Amino acid sequence: MANQGAKKRKEENARHMARLRQIIIACNVIYVLLRMLVFHSSFTWKHWIGLIVTSLAYVIPYQQLAKMATPAYAEDGELLDGGFDMSTGGVCGYLHDVIYITCFVQVMSIVSGKFWYTYLVIPAFGAYKSFGFIKGFLPGGSEESFEDEKTRKKREKMEKKASRPKFAKTRTR
Template identity: 30%
Template sequence: MAQKAAKTLAARNTSRLNQTLAATLLIHGFFLLLRALVFRSSFTRKSLVLYLLFSAPQWFINLQFERLGRPKVNPDGSIRRSGEDLEAKGLTEYMWDVTYWTYGCVFFAATVGDRAWWLWGIIPLYSVYLAYTTFMGVRQGYTDAAGVPQPQAATSKRQQKLEKRGGQKISYR
């Protein structure tokens, strides 16, 4: 059972990347087919430029996921590199949000029209919201009301409940 964690991560990354590739091809193929066959009159140069402009970040993110997350396998079948964790918090999570939001925008642009690309403008607003809440959380988490840094002793929920009931008090040395 050598490298069980690496094998599990590699299998999970491969599955997720294959699903993402299939969804990307399906959504973008749907847009191109629907616009080229059904809504021919609205498939103009402007429409194509908007499509390329607003779907380019998602294509770039997919390439980054492929480059960073796809496992590298030796010829004998052993894993050389399992890839980065594609379910990590932070920037990776934000990149998945951009990918899924772009899927929705491409779908709505295919069915409703070019005005649906305005939905893509929510992504920068969401970025500002995330940055603000992160900044305020860090700012409030490490200071008291006067702005003085306060180290907090980490207590478990069980310890807090016991102290609240007046039961077993825990003293820290």
């Protein structure tokens, strides 16, 4: 019964990584079969570059996810940790998003080359998140200038009330 959670997480991560691998392989097979074999007359060097770019866009996030999903073992071979929970957000979620966007771009680029512009979503979202992170370090002097007199007095009153000592009423018999 010991380490049941770690064993369960290890199995979930193995299934999850196998599913991701299947999705990546399916998208590559669809692209190669349709783009290279069916539409071979319109296949140019740009499509080779696209295939290399999408392959890199698969490999890098997949390797990071595989490292995160790797279980940790003790020296005697006992399972200590089943790996990172792949269903959480944060970096793990962003890596999944890159893989899914790459799948979409690769398959849809068979239809039209305009779908490559969808890749601009990734750096745009990164810039958006970075701006929010950097904004937290900037001085917030401009925020206080928007506080009007009524709001300032209300805030000061609440601060004054919060700073008063509080006494608890007790019953004596």
